[in-house]
Each structure stands twice: as structure tokens, then as C-alpha cells.
Amino acid sequence: MEKGIIIQGMGGFYEVLTEGQDTITCRLRGRLRLEGERVLVGDRVKVSRTNAQEGVVEEILPRTTFLPRPPIANVEQVLVVMAAANPDPDLILLDRILVHAELAGLEAVVVINKCDADPAGAQALQELYRKTGYPVILASAKSGTGLGEIQEKLAGRVSTLAGPSGVGKSSLINALEPGYALKTGDISDKLGRGRHTTRSVSLLPLSSGGLIADTPGFSRLDMAEGEPEELQHLFPEFAAYVDDCQFRSCRHRDEPRCGVKEAAAVGKIAPSRYSHYLIFLNEIEANQRY
Numbered sequence: 448m449e450k451g452i453i454i455q456g457m458g459g460f461y462e463v464l465t466e467g468q469d470t471i472t473c474r475l476r477g478r479l480r481l482e483g484e485r486v487l488v489g490d491r492v493k494v495s496r497t498n499a500q501e502g503v504v505e506e507i508l509p510r511t512t513f514l515p516r517p518p519i520a521n522v523e524q525v526l527v528v529m530a531a532a533n534p535d536p537d538l539i540l541l542d543r544i545l546v547h548a549e550l551a552g553l554e555a556v557v558v559i560n561k562c563d564a565d566p567a568g569a570q571a572l573q574e575l576y577r578k579t580g581y582p583v584i585l586a587s588a589k590s591g592t593g594l595g596e597i598q599e600k601l602a603g604r605v606s607t608l609a610g611p612s613g614v615g616k617s618s619l620i621n622a623l624e625p626g627y628a629l630k631t632g633d634i635s636d637k638l639g640r641g642r643h644t645t646r647s648v649s650l651l652p653l654s655s656g657g658l659i660a661d662t663p664g665f666s667r668l669d670m671a672e673g674e675p676e677e678l679q680h681l682f683p684e685f686a687a688y689v690d691d692c693q694f695r696s697c698r699h700r701d702e703p704r705c706g707v708k709e710a711a712a713v714g715k716i717a718p719s720r721y722s723h724y725l726i727f728l729n730e731i732e733a734n735q736r737y
């Protein structure tokens with residue numbers, strides 16, 4: 448049997464990139480369908496060929512990572528894309544995606560695309576996220592800014608893009624690999640939002656040897672399940688200040704003498720990050736009550 452990776456799935460058919468770099472169309476072995484096995488793009492599989500272009504997925508290998516949104520298996524890294532403008536950056540969504548990436552054990556990179564449209568705004572965002580410790584890349588699919596830096600992050604690794612519709616995820620891939628000519632869509636004048644041009648997740652081989660997933664944009668993301676006391680660990684920049692909290696069990700909300708709260712008050716932690724932490728904490732606590 449050959450090994451491969453699912454690069455696209457559609458209506459019960461899966462495109463599998465084999466180790467020999469062939470792409471073949473596969474169905475799932477009936478047994479896997481019966482077991483209700485959910486196959487994701489990124490899943491490593493064993494396939495048997497029925498002919499040169501077709502085969503059957505016989506086995507799904509254990510996943511190393513899993514990201515629920517965008518739904519993808521085995522990626523090492525998430526590039527969270529926001530536009531500097533058109534559409535306006537959605538920082539709470541950006542932080543939600545970063546929290547999900549931390550929870551899944553993935554590396555994350557913040558990409559501010561469309562810097563050409565608002566260079567000053569893009570720089571302010573870079574400044575804000577620099578404090579988090581996440582790498583921040585200022586990019587423009589239009590002018591080519593930052594493409595080299597993105598290329599470096601992607602080389603030889605399996606990565607996914609994530610972010611709202613219309614921020615330029617597909618455009619960035621097209622700028623890196625013009626051969627793909629992925630469909631892109633304009634921004635609706637009335638709502639200032641993207642038009643959900645990309646409809647499904649697909650993993651694309653890069654000339655640098657890596658794989659990058661283009662994904663549909665989304666704007667809603669439920670807070671992950673988890674323990675309220677774990678949330679602080681999903682904000683990596685908080686770690687430097689928790690020793691200044693009076694209580695070891697501090698949730699950094701109402702407690703007296705809280706190092707995190709103090710760091711946010713003086714701007715050592717970005718106030719928006721801290722306020723999103725409080726919002727997520729309330730959401731997790733509310734979920735626990737049911």
C-alpha cells in the first residue's frame with residue numbers, strides 16, 4: 448500500500464497526494480465509512496490503487512494535530528491573516544484563532560495583508576502584536592511586500608491560512624505561486640466584507656517543498672472547551688507577569704494585586720489582548736455552567 452496525504456475532499460471523494468507525488472482520486476473503504484470516520488484535509492492515509500488515477504483509502508493514520516476551524520489535520524503552523532483595511536481587522540477573531548492554535552499546539556504567525564491600503568494602520572497592528580511574541584509579517588499580495596518572509600515561514604512545512612473572508616488569503620497564495628491561479632473575490636461595497644469566494648479547504652504543494660492550505664474565510668469561532676484556569680496559558684505573553692500576582696490561582700480579573708492586570712494597565716500587555724482574555728474567560732465559564 449502507498450502512503451499519502453489528503454489534499455482535498457468533496458462529496459465522498461478525496462484527492463490524495465501520494466509519496467510518489469501523484470495525485471489520485473480515492474473513495475473511503477466501506478469499513479471506514481461505516482465507522483463514520485471523519486476524514487480531514489491533511490490526514491495521512493494508506494491507499495491501494497485501483498488504477499493509475501484512482502484508489503481507495505484503506506486506513507487513516509493517527510493525527511499529530513487537529514484544528515477545528517478551519518478543519519484540518521496535521522498542520523504544524525497557522526498563518527492568521529487579517530487585512531490592514533478592507534475589511535477592517537477583526538482583532539477579537541484574530542485572538543480567538545490564536546487561542547485555538549495554542550490549544551492545538553500549533554505555531555502561529557500573524558500576517559497583516561493589504562499593507563498597501565493602510566501602511567500606518569498595518570504598522571500599528573504590528574506594534575501591538577509584537578508584544579505577544581508571535582511573529583508578525585506585514586504583507587501585500589498586491590505590491591509583493593512581505594512575500595519573501597512568508598515564503599521562509601512556509602518552506603518545507605505544512606501550514607494553513609486562517610482568517611475572515613476577503614482578507615486576501617487566496618491572493619497571497621497566488622502571489623507566491625502564480626501557477627495556482629486561485630479564484631479571488633472582491634469586497635462587497637455595501638457591507639465591506641468578503642464574498643466567501645473559497646468554498647473548501649485544499650492543501651497546495653509549494654515549490655519550496657512545503658504545503659499550504661487555502662481555506663474559506665470565517666468570522667465566527669466559538670471559544671474552545673477547556674478549563675478557565677488554562678486560558679491564561681493560551682496567551683503566551685502573560686507568562687512574564689503571573690509571578691507578580693498575589694494569588695497563585697489568580698484568574699487575572701477581580702483579584703487584588705494582579706501582575707497581568709497591571710501589565711495591561713501600563714501597556715506592557717496590549718489592552719485589547721487583555722480585554723479579549725476577559726471575554727473568553729467569561730465565555731468558558733458560561734459554557735461550564737451547562
Ligand SMILES: Nc1nc2c(ncn2[C@@H]2O[C@H](COP(=O)(O)OP(=O)(O)OP(=O)(O)O)[C@@H](O)[C@H]2O)c(=O)[nH]1
Nearest residue numbers: 588589612613615616617618631632643644645664
Ligand atoms: N489592496 C490590496 N488588495 C488585495 C490584497 N490582497 C488581496 N486583495 C484583494 O482583496 C480581495 C479579496 O481577496 P481574496 O484573495 O479573494 O480573499 P480571501 O481571503 O481568499 O477570501 P475568501 O476566499 O472569501 O475567504 C480581492 O479583491 C483581492 O484582489 C492586497 O495586498 N492589497
Ligand SMILES: [Mg+2]
Nearest residue numbers: 616617644645
Ligand atoms: Mg479565498
Ligand SMILES: [Zn+2]
Nearest residue numbers: 692697699705
Ligand atoms: Zn493575576
